[in-house]
Amino acid sequence: MKNATLNQLSNADLHCHSKVSDGTLEPEALAARAKANGVSLWALTDHDEVGGQQRAMDAALALGLPYLTGVEVSVSFAGRVVHIVGLGFDHRNEALVAGLRATRGGREQRARDMAAGLAQVGIKGAYEGALKYVGNPELISRTHFARFLVEAGHCGDISEVFRRYLTEGKPGYVEHRWARLGDAMRWILEAGGQAVIAHPARYSFTPTEEYALITEFIGHGGRGVEVVTGSHSDADAAKYTETAIEFNLLASRGSDFHSPEESRTDLGQMKDLSGRLSPIWQLLETRIHWPPASTP
Known part of the structure; x- marks a missing residue:
C-alpha cells in the first residue's frame, strides 16, 4: 500500500x-x-x-x-x-x-442534421459555429452548439439553449443511437x-x-x-x-x-x-x- x-x-x-x-x-x-x-x-x-x-x-x-x-x-x-x-x-x-x-460514429451526420433543424428556425451557420468549440471533431455535441448559440446572441446561457432548441421536440434536437x-x-x-x-x-x-x-x-x-x-x-x-x-x-x-x-x-x-x-x-x-x- x-x-x-x-x-x-x-x-x-x-x-x-x-x-x-x-x-x-x-x-x-x-x-x-x-x-x-x-x-x-x-x-x-x-x-x-x-x-x-x-x-x-x-x-x-x-x-x-x-x-x-x-x-x-x-x-x-x-x-x-x-x-x-x-x-x-x-x-x-x-x-x-x-x-x-x-x-462516436455518426456524430458528424447528427450534427449536420441538428444544424439543418436550427436553420429552419432562422439560425444559420450553426454547424460551422459549433466546430469552433470542438477539440475533437468526432465528438461534436449539443454542448458545442450551445456555446455557439450563446456566443451568437440567440440565448443568454447554455441552459436556455437546451430549453429552447436542443431537447427532445425542439428544433435542434436529433436522436443518436x-x-x-x-x-x-x-x-x-x-x-x-x-x-x-x-x-x-x-x-x-x-x-x-x-x-x-x-x-x-x-x-x-x-x-x-x-x-x-x-x-x-x-x-x-x-x-x-x-x-x-x-x-x-x-x-x-x-x-x-x-x-x-x-x-x-x-x-x-x-x-x-x-x-x-x-x-x-x-x-x-x-x-x-x-x-x-x-x-x-
Missing part, C-alpha cells in the same frame, strides 16, 4: 471533462486545477473517448496527484441516454477503444475496470424504469453509483445514498466539471460521501496510479 491511504482519498473527483470531448480545458490544465482545489484522487472521464488519458495521467502524477483512468460512455436505455462511467481500466485495451470509436448497456459494461469490465451509473437523478426515470436500469446494470457486473455529483442536489444525494445501500452498490463522487465559465460545481468542490457508504475507490485500490513520491 502506498503512503497515502484510501481514507485520505475522500476528496476524490472521478467525473470531469476536457477539451478532448466537450470540456473547455486541456487535460493538463484540468490536472493542475484539480491539484490546486485539493482533489486527492482524480479521473478524467471524457465522453466516449480515452484519447486524453495518458496526458491526464502524466500531468496528474507529475503534480503528485493519484490518478484513475476514466471514461463516460453514452448508452441508450428505456428511450433515454444514460451515462456509464468506467474507472480503473486499461485505456489501451483494443476492444474498449474500438467500442468507443463505434459509439448510442451503445447498449451490456456492450458498454463489457468494454469496461474486460479492460480491467469498474462501472458506475453516472448522475442517476438526471434521467427522470419512473421508479419502475430506474429499478430496471439498476438491476440490469448489476446483472452485467456493475458495482457503483454516483451519489455526490455536480448534477445532484442535496436531496438527490440523500436519495441515492439510500439507493446505494439498498442495492449494495459502492458510491462514487465527481463534479462533472466541464468549464470554469459554465459548470456550477468546480473540481473537488462537492460535499463528502456519507460515512454509511463504501466508496468505489476501495474496490479500485490496485488500479490507482500513484505518484512516484507516494512509493514507500
